[in-house]
Every structure is written in structure tokens, then in C-alpha cells.
Amino acid sequence: MTDTLILAQATVGGIEQFWQMVVGGLALGTIYALLAMGFVIIFKATQVVNFAHGALVAVGAFLVALTAVEIDVPGRWIPSAPTWVTWALAAVLGVALGGAAGMVLERLFIRPMVGEPLFQIAILTVGLDIVLRTIVDDFAGLDGRPLADPWGTATATIGPVTVPHTQLVQLGVTVVAVVAVALFFRSRTGVAMRATAFDQEAARAQGITVGRIFGLSWLLGAVLAGVAGIFASIFPRAAGVSSATAFVAFGAFPAIILGGLDSIVGAIVGGIVIGLAESAASVYLTGFSNVLGSGFSAIIGYVIMLLVLLIRPYGLFGTEEVRRV
Amino acid sequence: MLSVENLEFVYNDVVLVLRGISLQVPTGKIVALLGANGAGKTTTVRAITGLAAVHEGDITKGSVQFEGADITGRDPSDVVRLGISQVMEGRRIFAELTVLENLRAGAYTNRAGMSASMDRVMALFPRLVEKRSATAGYLSGGEQQMLAIGRALMQNPKLLILDEPSLGLAPLLVKQIRDIVVEINQQGTSVLLIEQNANMALSIAHHGYIMETGKMVMDGDPAKLLKDEDVQEFYLGLHGDEGDRKSFRDVKHYKRRKRWLS
Ligand SMILES: Nc1ncnc2c1ncn2[C@@H]1O[C@H](COP(=O)(O)OP(=O)(O)OP(=O)(O)O)[C@@H](O)[C@H]1O
Ligand SMILES: [Mg+2]
Numbered sequence: 001m002t003d004t005l006i007l008a009q010a011t012v013g014g015i016e017q018f019w020q021m022v023v024g025g026l027a028l029g030t031i032y033a034l035l036a037m038g039f040v041i042i043f044k045a046t047q048v049v050n051f052a053h054g055a056l057v058a059v060g061a062f063l064v065a066l067t068a069v070e071i072d073v074p075g076r077w078i079p080s081a082p083t084w085v086t087w088a089l090a091a092v093l094g095v096a097l098g099g100a101a102g103m104v105l106e107r108l109f110i111r112p113m114v115g116e117p118l119f120q121i122a123i124l125t126v127g128l129d130i131v132l133r134t135i136v137d138d139f140a141g142l143d144g145r146p147l148a149d150p151w152g153t154a155t156a157t158i159g160p161v162t163v164p165h166t167q168l169v170q171l172g173v174t175v176v177a178v179v180a181v182a183l184f185f186r187s188r189t190g191v192a193m194r195a196t197a198f199d200q201e202a203a204r205a206q207g208i209t210v211g212r213i214f215g216l217s218w219l220l221g222a223v224l225a226g227v228a229g230i231f232a233s234i235f236p237r238a239a240g241v242s243s244a245t246a247f248v249a250f251g252a253f254p255a256i257i258l259g260g261l262d263s264i265v266g267a268i269v270g271g272i273v274i275g276l277a278e279s280a281a282s283v284y285l286t287g288f289s290n291v292l293g294s295g296f297s298a299i300i301g302y303v304i305m306l307l308v309l310l311i312r313p314y315g316l317f318g319t320e321e322v323r324r325v
Numbered sequence: 326m327l328s329v330e331n332l333e334f335v336y337n338d339v340v341l342v343l344r345g346i347s348l349q350v351p352t353g354k355i356v357a358l359l360g361a362n363g364a365g366k367t368t369t370v371r372a373i374t375g376l377a378a379v380h381e382g383d384i385t386k387g388s389v390q391f392e393g394a395d396i397t398g399r400d401p402s403d404v405v406r407l408g409i410s411q412v413m414e415g416r417r418i419f420a421e422l423t424v425l426e427n428l429r430a431g432a433y434t435n436r437a438g439m440s441a442s443m444d445r446v447m448a449l450f451p452r453l454v455e456k457r458s459a460t461a462g463y464l465s466g467g468e469q470q471m472l473a474i475g476r477a478l479m480q481n482p483k484l485l486i487l488d489e490p491s492l493g494l495a496p497l498l499v500k501q502i503r504d505i506v507v508e509i510n511q512q513g514t515s516v517l518l519i520e521q522n523a524n525m526a527l528s529i530a531h532h533g534y535i536m537e538t539g540k541m542v543m544d545g546d547p548a549k550l551l552k553d554e555d556v557q558e559f560y561l562g563l564h565g566d567e568g569d570r571k572s573f574r575d576v577k578h579y580k581r582r583k584r585w586l587s
Contacts, residue, residue: 115381188429188436195419195430201379202417207405207434207480 016160021283022276027167028251029275030174031228031237035252036259036267037181038224044197044262045217047118048110051125053225054249055132059101060226061233061241062136064094065145084150091147095226102222103215110218111211129246137243144233144240153235170231177227178268181220185264193217251278254301258308260318269316274301326352326392326515327373327409327484333386334365334372334539342368344539345387349532350484355506355516357530357547359523361559365539366519367414370488374411375401391484405434410482414489414519416473420462424453427461427472431479438481445512446475449505467498474505478514485509486517491525499525527551 039053050056067073068090075086109128113121139145151165184190196203196213204210232248233241255274259266282297289296308316327350334343342365350356360366371377373389375398388397391407399407419427428446432439447454450471456464461472470490477485487506491499503525510516510529520526527533527547535543535556543550550556 188433191422191426191429192433194422194426198419198421199417201376202413202419203430204376204379204401205374205405205411205413205417206431206476207402208430209402 017283019159019161021279023161023163023167024283025276025279026272027170027231027275028278029255029272030170031231031248031271032252032255032275033268033271034174034177034224034228034231035249036256036271037178037264038221038228039252039256040259040262040264040267041181041224042217042221044264045193046106046110046214048125049118049122050221051122052105052129052132053221053252054246055129055136056098056102056222056225057229057232057248058136058140058241058246059132059229060095060098060222061147061229061245062139062145063097063101063226064091064230065140065147065233065241067091067094067097069146069148087148087150091149091230095223095230098226098229099219099223102218102225105222106215106218111214114211114214133243133246136241136246140241140243140245144238144242144244146240147230147233149230149234151235164236166231166235173227173231177224181224181264184220189213189216251298251301254305257305258301258315260315262319263315263317266315266317274304277301277304326350327517328390329369329373329387330390331387332369332372332384332389334368334377334382335385336368336380336382338383341385342382342539343372346536346539346541347387348534348541348544350515350517351531353510353513353515354531355510355518355529357523357526357533358517358519358536359521359526359533360519360536361521363538364536366536367488368539369536370411370414370486370519373404373486374409375399375404402434405480405482408483409486410477410480410484411486412470412473412477412488412490414492416466416469418461418464418469418472418476420460422461423458424461424464424472425457427476428453428479431476435480439479442479442481446478449478449508450475467494467501470494470498470502471505474502474509478509482514484515484517486519488519489521490518491520491522503529523551523556 035053035057039050042048042050068087072090073093074089078086105128109124110121113124149166151169154165155162156165156168185194192203192208193213193216195206196208196210200210228248229241229245232238233245238245251274252271255270256267258274259268259270277300278297281300285292285296329346329348331345331347332343333341333345335341346369348356348358358366358369368382371380371382372384377383377398384398388395390396391409394407396404396407419430422430428443432442435442452468453471453475456468461469464472474487474490490502490506494502499522506516506518507529518526518530527550530547533544533547533550534541535550543553
């Protein structure tokens with residue numbers, strides 16, 4: 001009975017459906033990967049488990065809605081430039097402001113807590129999450145604010161699949177972001193950040209200004225969250241930044257754990273895997289909704305996470321002792 | 326150059342570990358600081374270099390002067406920028422980074438002089454040239470110690486503090502490290518050498534201090550210290566017939582008692 005069902009699915013869907021599923025999964029996966037990467041960078045550098053990361057996603061998207069639509073900066077000063085240029089500039093500005101906000105939050109709320117138990121700091125970030133989300137909600141509400149991206153709902157047909165332009169941009173931007181992060185970690189400051197992550201006291205002994213590194217890790221994390229926030233707020237995922245935007249973090253959480261909390265490569269792989277799994281579940285498991293329930297694709301990530309944790313308690317790429325304080 | 330005056334140091338607001346110690350490192354010299362486990366040598370380094378806060382420690386009295394400026398309680402990054410670098414106890418290299426990245430992390434405060442310092446370090450430690458792309462955690466103990474020294478030299482310090490660099494190394498390597506310390510000193514860097522290996526330290530030092538439970542108990546010419554009976558008995562194990570190491574004071578006390586008994 002089940003066998004015939006799967007067979008039927010496979011023949012109906014066929015290869016086209018499969019590739020469509022893969023593209024959708026990758027697109028979702030890159031959002032998770034961007035988010036997870038930022039989370040892991042903050043965790044590695046500062047040991048802080050940042051429960052406000054979902055809020056940073058919303059704040060980033062909110063600031064882009066602000067710069068690109070609400071106040072139209074820098075578009076209002078260069079009216080003759082093509083829309084995609086002014087929009088891209090506004091997006092960069094919004095994301096940068098989001099990064100600055102992350103740095104300010106670290107300086108105001110996290111830095112004074114250095115030396116306190118990490119659990120307390122984690123709880124503080126929960127509070128931060130609530131406050132930030134409330135602020136964004138007040139602005140955006142349930143209906144959402146559009147980001148007015150230049151790609152709209154346009155799609156391209158590549159072989160057997162139809163891909164929204166936004167998702168092509170998204171894949172490209174994610175690759176650029178991953179390369180940029182990799183390059184950063186080879187730079188002077190990046191090496192200092194890795195040194196700090198490995199042994200904070202020894203880093204201090206080299207004259208590395210650890211507080212600056214902390215702030216920078218929050219800046220990086222918030223920038224990556226903001227980029228993820230843009231793609232979580234435009235076609236085909238949503239019609240704008242709204243009170244639901246921050247919840248993308250719930251989807252990314254299994255990706256972080258799956259990858260292993262302190263591994264950036266793990267964050268990327270985990271993000272893609274969970275994205276693909278969610279996509280596959282939503283395509284192939286809908287036939288089982290009488291058994292699994294209708295929203296199964298939303299929790300498949302958690303199922304995978306739990307299964308992996310049973311076999312590898314530190315995640316796929318995590319180091320064994322999540323370590324010294 | 327470095328002058329520590331009457332320093333008192335407390336951990337967690339209660340544990341008094343330094344009870345008013347003073348020491349001087351004159352420009353261009355090697356000064357040895359000896360003491361048993363728990364005497365407070367590493368604590369002295371932390372007090373000088375600003376790493377007290379990391380350990381919930383505080384300087385409660387006294388001062389640290391460097392080249393005439395008061396640097397008591399300054400930030401570690403300030404201390405490094407002023408010209409004091411340290412090789413921490415236990416090496417503390419960044420094991421997940423490559424050798425080259427460790428050295429670059431060491432040069433964080435010395436962007437302008439980085440390539441000159443790199444040349445100096447590579448000339449001192451040819452072994453590190455060979456291993457420059459290796460992950461530091463996979464180096465041997467001796468190589469790791471060289472990397473730790475090299476990393477500190479990347480800051481082009483005026484004063485280098487080494488905390489037990491010979492710890493856990495074979496005699497041949499200890500000799501090698503000793504020669505390197507001499508060479509570094511001859512290149513113009515003053516050295517504060519902390520050791521339990523009295524022989525090694527006193528053989529190259531211009532002046533020696535001996536510390537015991539947070540106090541300086543003796544200081545002077547290294548050759549004289551080496552000849553001192555108590556130092557010999559306690560640090561070099563020359564006369565001592567008892568196997569386990571006792572406190573320096575116990576040795577004196579024990580001898581006094583022996584005299585009294587006979
Ligand atoms: N973080 C800390 N908190 C409380 N007490 C400490 C701390 N670090 C060291 N101590 C105590 O201070 C005393 C001196 O320690 P310190 O590490 O300075 O000694 P040391 O001379 O370097 O010894 P060793 O030769 O073993 O390295 C010891 O009694 C130690 O238990
Ligand atoms: Mg010590």
C-alpha cells in the first residue's frame with residue numbers, strides 16, 4: 001500500500017518535480033545557512049548563544065524596508081539611476097545599519113555582562129529578542145511592509161525548472177557572502193577573531209582588543225542575518241517584512257545544531273541540508289499528511305536534528321567539548 | 326626599565342597571593358625569577374601584563390612602572406603596545422590556527438613592523454619556516470614553545486617575559502631554548518625569565534630573584550645564588566637526601582632543627 005503510493009508520487013512528479021524541489025530547497029537552505037553562519041560566528045567569538053538572532057533577521061529586513069521604501073535613501077538623491085542600482089544601494093545601507101545595530105546591542109547589553117555566567121547572558125538575549133521583535137512588529141505589523149525589490153515575481157526557466165529571479169540573486173549573494181566570510185577569516189582581524197575564539201586569554205596576551213572583536217562578531221552576525229532577512233521577506237517567501245519574519249530562525253535552529261554550533265562549515269552544510277529536507281518533505285510527504293499531519297515539512301528539520309544528535313551529540317562538524325569559558 | 330614596587334595581589338577578593346613583592350628588570354638584562362609551584366610567579370606576570378581581570382584578580386597595593394610610566398592595572402593591549410610581551414605558561418598557542426596565522430595573531434598590535442618581526446622570528450627559528458603552513462596543534466612540544474616565543478617576538482617587545490619556557494621539555498631542548506633566550510637578549514630585548522629550572526635560568530641571568538609564597542626571599546648575583554646552599558638543596562637537589570621537594574623555608578627549618586639536635 002505505502003509502496004504503491006510512493007511509486008505513484010514518483011511517477012507523477014518525475015524528474016522535473018525533483019529539480020524544482022532541489023531549487024526550492026537550496027533557496028530556503030541558503031537563508032538558513034546565512035543565519036546559521038552569523039549565529040556561529042557570534043557563538044565562537046563570544047561564547048554567547050544568541051537567542052536574539054531571529055530578531056536580527058527582522059531588524060535587518062526592517063531597516064532595508066526603511067531605506068529602500070520609506071525614506072528612499074540613497075534613491076532620492078540619484079533619481080536618474082536605474083531602480084536596481086538604487087535598490088541595491090539602499091539594501092546595502094539597510095544591512096549595514098543592521099550590522100551597526102548588532103554592534104551597538106553588543107556594546108550596550110552584552111559587553112557589561114562579560115564574566116557573568118553564560119546562561120545568564122543567553123537569557124538576556126531572549127529578552128533582547130522580545131524587545132526587538134516588538135519594535136519591528138509595531139512598525140511592520142502583521143500585514144508586512146514590502147521591500148520593493150526590483151525583481152518582483154519574475155521567473156526564469158532553466159531546463160525543467162522555473163526559478164524566481166529573486167532566488168537566483170539569493171544563490172549568488174549567498175556564494176558571495178560565504179566567500180567574503182572565508183576571506184575575512186584570513187585577514188588580520190579575522191585571524192585575531194579566530195585566535196580569540198580559540199583562547200581568549202592568550203588572545204588578550206597578544207594585545208588583541210577582545211572587546212572590539214566581540215563587537216565585530218555581532219556586526220558580522222547581524223549583517224548576515226540582515227541579508228537572510230531580505231530574502232525571507234520577498235517573493236516567493238513573503239510579501240514584506242512582518243511579525244512573522246523573525247520566525248525563520250526557528251527553521252534555522254536545527255541547521256545550527258545539526259552543523260555543530262561551533263562550526264561555520266557545519267552551519268552552511270546544516271542550512272542547506274535542512275532547507276532541502278523541508279523542501280523534499282513538502283513535495284514528497286504531502287501524501288502522508290493523514291499520518292504525519294499537514295505541517296510536517298515545518299518540523300522535519302527538528303526530526304533530522306534529533307536523529308543526528310542521537311548518533312553524533314556534537315553535530316556533524318562540531319568539536320567534542322563545547323568548551324572552556 | 327621594569328620596576329615592580331611592593332605589589333599585593335588578591336584573587337576573588339580574598340586569596341592574597343602576592344604579599345608585597347618588588348623586582349627590577351634593568352634595560353638590556355636578563356633577570357631570573359625562581360620559585361616553587363604556587364609561589365606566585367604566574368600571578369606576578371598577570372599583574373604586570375594586565376591579565377588580572379580574566380582571573381578575577383586585583384592589584385590591591387603597590388605599582389608597576391615601565392620606562393618611567395605607571396602601568397599598574399593597564400589593559401593587556403596597552404601593555405603590549407608599550408613594549409611588554411609575554412610567553413604564557415603552558416605555551417597557549419592557537420592550536421587550530423596555522424603556524425603563520427599564530428605569528429600574524431601575535432603581530433596584531435604591530436602592523437607596521439610585522440614583516441621585519443617575521444624575518445627576525447624566522448631567522449631565530451628555522452624550524453618554524455618549514456612548518457609555517459602546519460596546524461599549530463600538531464607541532465611537537467618543543468616546536469610549540471618556539472612558536473609561543475616567536476609569537477611574542479612578533480610584537481617587537483622591549484621586554485620579553487617568559488613563564489617557565491623549559492617546562493616539559495627534554496634537556497637538549499631546554500638548552501636550545503636557553504640559547505635562544507640569550508640570543509634574543511643580545512638582539513636588544515630585555516628578559517624576565519621565570520623558571521623552576523634554576524640551573525638553566527641562573528646560568529644566563531644577570532640577576533636572580535627567589536620567591537616563596539608571595540614574597541621575595543632572596544635576590545642577587547646568579548653565580549652567588551647558584552652557590553647558595555639552600556638554593557642548591559632546594560632547586561638543584563644537590564645535597565638533599567629527601568626525595569620529595571619541600572618548601573624552601575622547610576629546608577632551612579629542617580637544617581636548623583638538625584643543628585639543634587646534634
Ligand atoms: N585564578 C585563581 N584564583 C584563585 N587562586 C589562584 C588563581 N590562580 C592562582 N591561584 C593561586 O595563587 C597561588 C599562586 O599561583 P601562581 O600560578 O601564581 O603560582 P606559580 O608560582 O606560577 O606556580 P607554578 O610554578 O605552579 O606555575 C597558588 O596558591 C594558586 O593556587
Ligand atoms: Mg606559574
